[in-house]
Amino acid sequence: MNPLELAEARPGPGFTVTLDGRSLDVLPGRTIAAVLWDAGVTSWRSTRDAGRPRGVFCGIGVCFDCLVTVNDRPNQRACLIPARPGDVIRTQEGTGHAD
Numbered sequence: 462m463n464p465l466e467l468a469e470a471r472p473g474p475g476f477t478v479t480l481d482g483r484s485l486d487v488l489p490g491r492t493i494a495a496v497l498w499d500a501g502v503t504s505w506r507s508t509r510d511a512g513r514p515r516g517v518f519c520g521i522g523v524c525f526d527c528l529v530t531v532n533d534r535p536n537q538r539a540c541l542i543p544a545r546p547g548d549v550i551r552t553q554e555g556t557g558h559a560d
């Protein structure tokens with residue numbers, strides 16, 4: 462029995478988003494971070510100085526480790542933002558700005 466069956470959840474119709482051009486299936490109500498995890502992606506940003514990989518750390522919007530570019534807006538916290546149909550998600554290097 463999967464979690465949806467356990468909770469007797471009846472989510473609405475799914476949709477797709479893209480991550481660096483790759484199409485990902487999404488169940489409604491998921492955050493960007495949940496969508497990326499479900500796709501097997503655990504890091505989507507590199508740090509400014511050392512280029513170290515980052516993804517979710519706190520999962521509650523406090524640490525800012527999960528920053529990602531969504532619809533050309535850099536530095537969005539993936540753990541807080543709900544995925545929306547057609548979102549264009551891009552991995553992010555450093556500040557996410559062209560500097």
Ligand code: FES
Binds near residue numbers: 519540
């Ligand atoms: S994981 Fe900490 S702010 Fe998103």
